[in-house]
Amino acid sequence: MAASYWSSSQRLRWLMPANVALPGHERDLTRVSWADRTKLTLHYTNVIQSVAKRMMLRQRVVASAMTYFQRFYANNAYCETDPYPIACACLYLAAKVEETPHHLRTFVNEMRELLRHPLSARDGTDGKSTTANAARFPYTSADIAELEIYLLEEMDFYMILQHPYDLLTRLCAELQLPQSVLQTAWFVTNDSFRTDACLRYPPHVIALAALYLTCALQPPEAQAPASSAGTSMGTVTEATGGNPILGPGSALPNAGAPVTITERVKDWFAGLSTPLTEIAEVAQRLLAFYHVWDSFHETEDVSAILARLRTPEANAPPTAGPSTST
Amino acid sequence: MDVETPDTANRRTESRYRKDRRVGEGTYAVVYEATETATGRRVAIKKIKVRQQKDGLDVSALREIKALQELRHPNVLELMDVYAHKGNLNLVLEYLDSDLEQIVKDRSLVFTAADIKSWMLMTLRGVEHCHRNWILHRDLKPNNLLLAANGQLKLADFGLAREHADLNCAGRMTSQVVTLWYRAPELLFGARDYGPTVDIWSVGCIFAELMLRTPYLPGDGEMQQLDVIFRALGTPTEEDWPGMTKLPQYVQYRAYPKQPLRMLFKAAGQDALDLLAGMLRFDPAKRFTAREALQHPYFQNSPRPTPHERLPRIDAAKARDEEIAGVKRKLDALLGEDAMQLGGESTACQCLCSYHLLTFAYTATRLASLEDGATTKRVARRLSFSMGV
Numbered sequence: 001m002a003a004s005y006w007s008s009s010q011r012l013r014w015l016m017p018a019n020v021a022l023p024g025h026e027r028d029l030t031r032v033s034w035a036d037r038t039k040l041t042l043h044y045t046n047v048i049q050s051v052a053k054r055m056m057l058r059q060r061v062v063a064s065a066m067t068y069f070q071r072f073y074a075n076n077a078y079c080e081t082d083p084y085p086i087a088c089a090c091l092y093l094a095a096k097v098e099e100t101p102h103h104l105r106t107f108v109n110e111m112r113e114l115l116r117h118p119l120s121a122r123d124g125t126d127g128k129s130t131t132a133n134a135a136r137f138p139y140t141s142a143d144i145a146e147l148e149i150y151l152l153e154e155m156d157f158y159m160i161l162q163h164p165y166d167l168l169t170r171l172c173a174e175l176q177l178p179q180s181v182l183q184t185a186w187f188v189t190n191d192s193f194r195t196d197a198c199l200r201y202p203p204h205v206i207a208l209a210a211l212y213l214t215c216a217l218q219p220p221e222a223q224a225p226a227s228s229a230g231t232s233m234g235t236v237t238e239a240t241g242g243n244p245i246l247g248p249g250s251a252l253p254n255a256g257a258p259v260t261i262t263e264r265v266k267d268w269f270a271g272l273s274t275p276l277t278e279i280a281e282v283a284q285r286l287l288a289f290y291h292v293w294d295s296f297h298e299t300e301d302v303s304a305i306l307a308r309l310r311t312p313e314a315n316a317p318p319t320a321g322p323s324t325s326t
Numbered sequence: 327m328d329v330e331t332p333d334t335a336n337r338r339t340e341s342r343y344r345k346d347r348r349v350g351e352g353t354y355a356v357v358y359e360a361t362e363t364a365t366g367r368r369v370a371i372k373k374i375k376v377r378q379q380k381d382g383l384d385v386s387a388l389r390e391i392k393a394l395q396e397l398r399h400p401n402v403l404e405l406m407d408v409y410a411h412k413g414n415l416n417l418v419l420e421y422l423d424s425d426l427e428q429i430v431k432d433r434s435l436v437f438t439a440a441d442i443k444s445w446m447l448m449t450l451r452g453v454e455h456c457h458r459n460w461i462l463h464r465d466l467k468p469n470n471l472l473l474a475a476n477g478q479l480k481l482a483d484f485g486l487a488r489e490h491a492d493l494n495c496a497g498r499m500t501s502q503v504v505t506l507w508y509r510a511p512e513l514l515f516g517a518r519d520y521g522p523t524v525d526i527w528s529v530g531c532i533f534a535e536l537m538l539r540t541p542y543l544p545g546d547g548e549m550q551q552l553d554v555i556f557r558a559l560g561t562p563t564e565e566d567w568p569g570m571t572k573l574p575q576y577v578q579y580r581a582y583p584k585q586p587l588r589m590l591f592k593a594a595g596q597d598a599l600d601l602l603a604g605m606l607r608f609d610p611a612k613r614f615t616a617r618e619a620l621q622h623p624y625f626q627n628s629p630r631p632t633p634h635e636r637l638p639r640i641d642a643a644k645a646r647d648e649e650i651a652g653v654k655r656k657l658d659a660l661l662g663e664d665a666m667q668l669g670g671e672s673t674a675c676q677c678l679c680s681y682h683l684l685t686f687a688y689t690a691t692r693l694a695s696l697e698d699g700a701t702t703k704r705v706a707r708r709l710s711f712s713m714g715v
Contacts (some may be wrong), residue, residue, distance in 0.1 A: 004459045004460060006457055007459070008459070009395065009396055014613055092382060092389075093383075096382075096383075096385055096388055097388065097392060099498070099499075100498075102383055103381055104381045105381075107664045141381070141382075144382070145381070145382040145383070146413070148382050148383055149410050149413075149415065152383075152408075152415075153390075153410060157391050157392075157395050157408045158392075158395055158396070159391070159392040159395070160395075160396045287686065
């Protein structure tokens with residue numbers, strides 16, 4: 001993180017209070033539950049991630065694109081817009097801002113390719129109508145170019161972002177943590193951009209929360225002998241169960257060394273001047289998000305949620321009943 | 327539906343400014359002089375041609391918005407507002423009518439050591455602000471240091487600026503930045519991993535130019551530029567600049583001897599030469615940072631920097647006269663050409679004539695906006711003569 005975070009537009013213009021509802025989210029939440037909206041966000045950020053992967057863009061670009069996406073949908077609602085072209089514009093703009101520009105038509109083509117199949121056909125249950133397929137991304141370069149301007153306006157033309165990655169890398173080096181910890185914490189940080197944490201907390205808090213979650217849930221000692229067991233987040237949430245914010249390594253076996261890595265990290269966290277409550281809040285948000293992700297079946301869920309979201313409120317289908325919160 | 331609100335807001339913003347005249351056109355933008363209707367404040371509006379860009383918003387325009395939106399400092403050009411109108415982006419900027427290049431070139435102005443110190447101080451403060459925010463300007467030159475009516479100097483033209491906060495961007499930046507005469511040696515050797523000190527080299531060159539009243543290191547091409555640099559400052563060895571020979575485009579140059587700066591800068595104080603030498607060190611790691619330069623004794627020693635209101639400035643009336651004279655010469659030349667062409671009767675000739683008439687019309691409008699009654703009448707008469715034919 002750069003030294004100038006405190007005077008940056010990211011903090012002064014685009015840092016939202018942690019517990020104030022965002023207008024865009026509010027309008028969606030009258031139609032679908034928080035969990036369902038989270039699943040949609042997960043789907044759209046997946047699209048960003050996949051296109052970025054196909055184009056071999058850096059993670060930093062992905063993080064910026066997802067933050068732009070979150071910024072846009074702070075004041076706009078999924079139910080009023082089509083998020084696919086917005087996602088495309090976010091990625092296109094982020095690539096330019098992070099100085100790795102690509103042609104706009106490349107993004108459009110990749111989006112079209114990715115969204116060629118209807119959602120429900122991906123698992124082979126519904127393979128009908130290839131004509132309807134194109135309809136998921138019927139946009140041209142000119143449309144995205146126009147959207148780019150709207151996106152910029154929505155962000156009040158503030159584009160420069162600081163991300164947690166640099167700090168995370170430096171912290172892991174300073175604490176002499178094994179590579180596997182950095183790896184996992186890095187993945188957790190990636191996931192944080194799929195939540196609104198990037199709008200509500202400074203990057204250093206997110207880096208610390210990612211590091212904290214990693215050390216608490218997959219203690220470095222336990223990881224080393226197992227030679228970095230899979231970093232599937234599903235297992236993480238299972239392992240935590242009730243209260244994950246007890247403190248790092250609260251119930252961990254000592255690996256034998258006089259001062260274990262966990263002990264050292266615990267002391268280090270205790271000595272931080274960053275408020276631990278903020279770190280804990282981010283960790284809670286991430287855990288809640290992973291909990292939703294666990295029960296996410298992209299192919300079936302998204303079309304069902306979208307159907308509910310796009311139907312006028314008055315005649316909402318009965319299926320919407322149980323999950324719609326008010 | 328989400329489009330409604332910004333549109334209304336944009337129309338409101340658009341009506342807040344009145345475009346008065348077109349002052350210039352760049353590669354990606356047209357610049358207008360305009361007035362903020364509520365306050366009568368003069369502003370510049372940079373209209374970015376979006377619709378013509380097939381590939382979204384131009385990268386330079388984006389860089390400029392992104393950098394200026396992040397920076398707020400008395401010595402950095404202020405971006406007052408941004409709005410979209412009819413598919414174009416408009417940047418509302420402070421209106422500044424002269425730049426340091428004009429001042430340097432105006433032989434009627436005499437600079438004191440205190441004046442130079444004042445300009446250097448303002449330049450370095452602006453640069454320090456950029457660097458503190460992890461932004462590299464990458465195109466510092468006298469032409470991009472604008473001067474406000476009250477003498478304040480402001481960094482402008484961030485079309486090449488980028489941030490370098492990211493550790494991972496090392497080795498990914500392009501070395502094709504900065505106007506040649508102000509380009510640091512590591513860039514000329516093709517370095518892709520460089521830092522804020524590329525800007526400091528440029529500031530060093532500007533400092534020297536202020537003292538010499540002529541560009542310090544004017545090379546003719548990329549290869550020749552290094553030759554000019556080494557001739558002036560001596561060819562560095564691997565000892566002076568560790569890692570130099572490993573740079574991507576390193577080539578060995580003739581070994582010129584080091585010469586004391588005093589040889590060329592005869593009138594400068596020792597502290598000024600120390601600062602200059604610090605900013606023109608070959609090894610980017612040893613070159614001063616903006617902060618180090620600002621803390622240099624040069625700025626504490628006498629003479630004190632001139633207050634910006636009392637700095638030499640371009641006489642606005644005189645500059646206007648010169649511009650008018652230039653336009654007149656052009657008009658006369660065109661009229662002469664036209665008279666000759668009018669003799670012929672071919673279609674090509676007619677095309678040429680109408681082209682010239684268009685040019686006249688444009689030039690006359692400009693002239694009218696610049697000049698007072700008497701001369702305008704004369705031009706109008708000439709024009710009616712041309713039209714009659």
